[in-house]
Amino acid sequence: MTTIAFLGLGNMGGPMAANLVAAGHTVHGYDPVAEAVARAADAGVITLGSVVEAVRGADVVVTMLPSGALVSSCYDEILGVVDPGTLLIDSSTISVDDARAVNARAGEAGMLQVDAPVSGGVKGATAGTLAFMVGGTDEAFAAAQPVLDPMAGKVIHCGGTGSGQAAKVCNNMVLAAQQIVVGEAFVLAEKLGLSAQSLFDVITGATGNCWAVHTNCPVPGPVPGSPSTNDFRPGFATALMNKDLGLAMDAVASTQARAPIGTHAAELYADFARENGHRDFSAIIETLR
Ligand code: NAD
DSSP, rough: OOOEEEEOSTTHHHHHHHHHHEEEEEOEEEOOOOHHHHHHHHOOOOOOOOHHHHHHHOSSEEOOOOOOOHHHHHHHHTTTTOTTOOOOEEOSOHHHHHHHHHHHHHHHOOOOOEEEOOSSSHHHHHHHHEEEEEEHHHHHHHHHHHGGGGEEEEEEESSSHHHHHHHHHHHHHHHHHHHHHHHHHHHHHHHHHHHHHHHHHTTTTTTTOHHHHHHTTTSSSSSSSSSGGGTTTSBHHHHHHHHHHHHHHHHHHHHOOOOHHHHHHHHHHHHHHHHTTTGGGGGGGGTTT
């Protein structure tokens, strides 16, 4: 099978790499955090001591990192080591501009490269049911699809380079607004004497249903294992949601799109992230009580 180097074995990358191992691939992993390395090793990832060691000889390199700056600095190292024709998949959430910049550098070095950010959270990463939004040429997409499949419920080719990231910022702007308004609804229900379980049962069978309720319910009880049942440990950290909303607001500004609700959600999360960046983003419900 294919040798895949996986850089970034955190909340998402760890279980994604584990699913590639389970699919029969040889997976070489690197992360600077010892705890992440230990978890990945337990799942069968061959862990190595640096980016360069992890990517040497790989057929495919997957990056799952917190920021565009880190993706770019990892590409500095990757492009000096891997063979021409290697497939590079960046699944981090970064800006469209950063995605296009690393793609151009990879192309100049003779690599196939796609942006392939994901939706579905840690649950989806663990279950192998992530939605991948892929930007890149038809050739690069065709090469990436079989690598993504063991980690995916859905793989969508969104268009040329950067269009996966474009889809991702639009999706997360929707998610942020939904998580806030779902919190508003559960707090309103509390004040009206309606139980959280009853509201959950109604919404999940009705027109208000969405991931922010059926999977990431912000009150403990209705969804076993949701971050709200675990002191709001992420899940999807508020700092990362705040980052994604910053990318969305940059895109709104540069295209002069109108997004009044998305903009308000970005303001609320920027405020909340100041002291709650490490907590799941559904914890914003606490500011509504
Ligand atoms: P995380 O912080 O848990 O993991 C990122 C990992 O990258 C960390 O373990 C960190 O040590 C590692 N890292 C940093 N520098 C590195 C380097 N030079 N080489 C190798 N590894 C390095 O974050 P996460 O939640 O796994 O998110 C990763 C990406 O996925 C982010 O871009 C995020 O926006 C996106 N994302 C997250 C979720 C989610 O629910 N957590 C959902 C969709 C998308």
